[in-house]
Amino acid sequence: MEKRIVESDPLRNTPESFNTLSVDEIGDDHLFKGIATPMLPQAFLKTDEEKIASIAGHFKAIMETLGLDLSDDSLAGTPQRVAKMYVQEIFSGLDERNKPKIALFENKYRYGQMLVEKNITFYSNCEHHFVPIFGKVHVAYISSGKVIGLSKLNRIVNYFAKRPQVQERLTMQIAGEMESVLNTKDIAVLIDAKHLCVSSRGIKDDNSATITAYYGGRFSDDAVKNEFLNYLNLNTTYV
Numbered sequence: 001m002e003k004r005i006v007e008s009d010p011l012r013n014t015p016e017s018f019n020t021l022s023v024d025e026i027g028d029d030h031l032f033k034g035i036a037t038p039m040l041p042q043a044f045l046k047t048d049e050e051k052i053a054s055i056a057g058h059f060k061a062i063m064e065t066l067g068l069d070l071s072d073d074s075l076a077g078t079p080q081r082v083a084k085m086y087v088q089e090i091f092s093g094l095d096e097r098n099k100p101k102i103a104l105f106e107n108k109y110r111y112g113q114m115l116v117e118k119n120i121t122f123y124s125n126c127e128h129h130f131v132p133i134f135g136k137v138h139v140a141y142i143s144s145g146k147v148i149g150l151s152k153l154n155r156i157v158n159y160f161a162k163r164p165q166v167q168e169r170l171t172m173q174i175a176g177e178m179e180s181v182l183n184t185k186d187i188a189v190l191i192d193a194k195h196l197c198v199s200s201r202g203i204k205d206d207n208s209a210t211i212t213a214y215y216g217g218r219f220s221d222d223a224v225k226n227e228f229l230n231y232l233n234l235n236t237t238y239v
């Protein structure tokens with residue numbers, strides 16, 4: 001039985017951890033098996049500083065291959081900037097040590113309806129072209145005894161967004177993490193996103209958007225699913 005690796009594995013940066021590393025292999029016998037981001041066994045042998053130095057060198061070569069003059073003061077720092085941005089910002093969710101710590105509370109209020117956190121803004125990057133995917137994520141769950149700190153739902157979304165992604169996997173990773181953390185199958189995730197690889201290049205369709213959804217447990221029921229979808233259409237004025 002393969003278990004998921006907890007966030008703070010002290011062996012993380014040692015060669016002995018080669019065979020135990022896997023990122024977000026969630027559960028062992030249900031549909032979230034196999035949704036892990038494909039990673040090399042040696043993914044965490046380099047420190048972040050070593051990764052930044054290595055990526056900066058490669059990116060410098062890409063820029064020079066394109067013919068750019070890196071002695072220009074505006075371009076000179078770009079390889080280092082891009083490398084730092086990859087490791088510390090837009091791909092920081094590849095490292096489980098950056099997974100948000102989740103605060104759960106007892107459902108003392110006996111709140112039994114769904115909780116919807118809608119319009120979670122996310123920025124990710126397409127793993128095929130390395131250009132942005134961005135949009136909104138809407139999530140919901142029905143408590144099985146615990147409630148989650150609201151901001152942690154946003155943090156779960158952002159953690160998985162900060163990887164090279166396809167929208168389908170992002171949807172399933174968020175759903176899998178919510179199922180695992182909240183100990184319930186009653187989970188819904190809906191992502192409505194723009195892919196710059198579709199709008200700014202290639203087919204150059206600026207109008208289309210991509211919607212993916214996951215409905216688990218009671219959300220497979222049409223009435224429950226429709227309640228969730230109806231909440232997304234509420235037009236509240238907040239201020």
Ligand SMILES: Nc1nc2c(ncn2[C@@H]2O[C@H](COP(=O)(O)OP(=O)(O)OP(=O)(O)O)[C@@H](O)[C@H]2O)c(=O)[nH]1
Pocket residue numbers: 126127128165166167168195197198201202203
């Ligand atoms: N299913 C899925 N496809 C994606 C996602 N993001 C990008 N893609 C698609 O991945 C595909 C990659 O296709 P390729 O034919 O290998 O790449 P390409 O030659 O750049 O294709 P074009 O984008 O059509 O120019 C494209 O059709 C993208 O639109 C995603 O999140 N999910």
Ligand SMILES: [Zn+2]
Pocket residue numbers: 126127128129130131195197198
């Ligand atoms: Zn793409």
